[in-house]
Amino acid sequence: GAVVSxxxxxxxxxxxxxxxxxxxxxxxxxxxxxxxxxxxxxSLMLMATSNEGSKATYEQGVEKDKFLINHASLTLSTxxxxxxxxxxxxxxxxxxxxxxxxxxxxxxGNGTRLTVT
Amino acid sequence: xxxxxxxxxxxxVPEGAIVxxxxxxxxxxxxxxxxxxxxxxxxxxxxxxxxxxxxKEDGRFTAQVDKSSKYISLxxxxxxxxxxxxxxxxxxxxxxxxxxxxxxxxxxxxL
Numbered sequence: 001g002a003v004v005s006x007x008x009x010x011x012x013x014x015x016x017x018x019x020x021x022x023x024x025x026x027x028x029x030x031x032x033x034x035x036x037x038x039x040x041x042x043s044l045m046l047m048a049t050s051n052e053g054s055k056a057t058y059e060q061g062v063e064k065d066k067f068l069i070n071h072a073s074l075t076l077s078t079x080x081x082x083x084x085x086x087x088x089x090x091x092x093x094x095x096x097x098x099x100x101x102x103x104x105x106x107x108x109g110n111g112t113r114l115t116v117t
Numbered sequence: 118x119x120x121x122x123x124x125x126x127x128x129x130v131p132e133g134a135i136v137x138x139x140x141x142x143x144x145x146x147x148x149x150x151x152x153x154x155x156x157x158x159x160x161x162x163x164x165x166x167x168x169x170x171x172x173k174e175d176g177r178f179t180a181q182v183d184k185s186s187k188y189i190s191l192x193x194x195x196x197x198x199x200x201x202x203x204x205x206x207x208x209x210x211x212x213x214x215x216x217x218x219x220x221x222x223x224x225x226x227x228l
Contacts, residue, residue, distance in 0.1 A: 034215065043205065046215055067137045095160075103148075103149075103168065103212050108161045110160040113158065
């Protein structure tokens with residue numbers, strides 16, 4: 001089945017630093033990947049849609065200069081949390097669907113737990 | 118009113134019970150329906166994916182879609198303690214469209 005790999009699985013950083021999270025589709029190509037954020041005991045909140053070779057599309061209320069997204073290849077998207085602050089501490093999850101398959105569902109990575117101290 | 122409504126639970130059942138999880142939605146444009154299982158501190162795992170009304174079965178899991186009532190269900194037969202997780206329903210208007218999630222139902226299967 002389709003596998004989405006996310007790295008790192010957890011990271012602790014100091015306030016003011018930047019953190020990069022990688023999302024890879026291991027056995028399929030994905031022209032579009034999605035980045036979600038999840039707070040404890042809450043559902044997933046879509047942050048942005050990552051488009052291969054073009055700019056990401058951000059949801060309302062999500063700061064594009066703070067959450068930088070790069071989708072440089074058909075198998076890799078990165079999310080960089082710039083100048084992180086404690087309120088950015090959360091669970092970040094990426095997802096992707098197989099661009100080459102008809103009606104392919106969305107598959108998720110295992111998430112990255114970010115703690116900003 | 119939210120586009121997708123899902124009872125957050127928690128729902129506690131004894132091992133071996135049949136579990137029924139449900140979601141209702143208001144947007145008639147939703148055509149694709151999914152159920153994901155999420156264990157604590159993990160990403161959601163796809164369980165079922167349907168795009169037509171009716172039933173779809175996979176092992177102990179059955180997904181049911183009723184587009185006329187805007188109601189979807191997931192049934193788990195012979196529930197196991199390993200089924201204890203949060204179950205999220207999700208739906209979209211198209212294959213490339215973003216997903217709209219329910220809040221998730223926390224299920225606890227006890228011995």
